[in-house]
Amino acid sequence: MAFQPIIDTAAGDVWGYEALVRGAGGEGAGSILSRVAADQIYRFDQACRVKAIELAAKLFRRSDLRLSINFMPNAIYEPSACLRTTLSAARSNAFPLNAIMFEFTEREELADIAHLELIIEEYRRVGFITALDDFGAGFSGLALLANFQPDLIKVDMELVRDIDSSYARQSILAGILSIARDLRIAVLAEGVETAAEFNALKAAGVTLFQGYYFAKPAFEALPANTIALELLPEHGPIPAIA
Template structure:
């Protein structure tokens, strides 16, 4: 049973599904997991879908996205591989952390999908005014074995301030910092600083938005292990795309 706030949320008057984009582990040389990205039924992008969500529907939408991602992942993920499923969530769409997790936990149980294989990421681009509420969310999620992550790190409302208030399991460096990093000593220095801070705090770093081999090699040299972006594979609608071969990935 959901919390009262989620139950009272307006029903969705549109349908949606998910695309999946791989996250590559450069040390293990394999796919670490997949991020579930919301899409329209005809493959429309996230912006198109999100533009249909009214303020009265955001709680229901957040819940339904989690369930859809778990259902699809349980069907698509190979049974003999340990893969992480990364799901975006909106902190402002969570009324009460424990109650709002019920639908997620029920879906995981129904689909026999381990909670230890689920990562919830929230973006800096959504301003969270109630930091105590976000801290309670992260604490509750960790009780159930979920991994927590900050998306778009280095852009948005906070940045390093979030690491002072919260210590997630993983941070995803924003693609704006990544773009052209191979020719920018300043960007390289900032990335190295983030990696150093994360190491001290025992936080894993993921570089997202990788579009070139040069970006990948420079970031890998800083000690980053996890990578995501079009250079590896574009998101695939209701499917798991393959990491491209015949590249430097075959030699790392």
């Protein structure tokens, strides 16, 4: 697992970290997942959760940091039973349940929307934060929000890219933010790579950010160049710190 920070500009600090699947040689999640046999997806999903929690418990030095974990809804057969391993890992590592956020991606075509609703309901009952990843680039989009509302949506990097010079992207983002406010859903912009993108998103009202502009994922470590946002220069990336 590699960790990438989520930045909260309202607080001027790190909000949490997303745990990302990586190969020992730096291979991305897509490359790794393509090697997992269909009958092993569930076991792989469970193993990733446990590894992420174990590493976060060792690496996090603040009790208020959130850990974001991706999960595959189609790999979960019965929500409460599938959570046992996660809950056991959290207890064993003294990691608070309300600091764990589970992301499900809009890019995964969901075989059963009703089943996903049951998963979200169970995760919330336990105390987890729920998030919809890659919003605006997948299969269901607004239809998913009509059926259930996660705690947070992550605006896909395709909408973020060059948003500072794209009126269409700015208009779409304004619509997403308006809907999110009405539904009391937090919004995070992912894949932010430039100061211009960051400034445009911040001006639009986004306060949660993630992307290479702030820090690249670090393998089994927290990126060394993540610092408080009050130190973030207006027109440049976060400087490295020793």
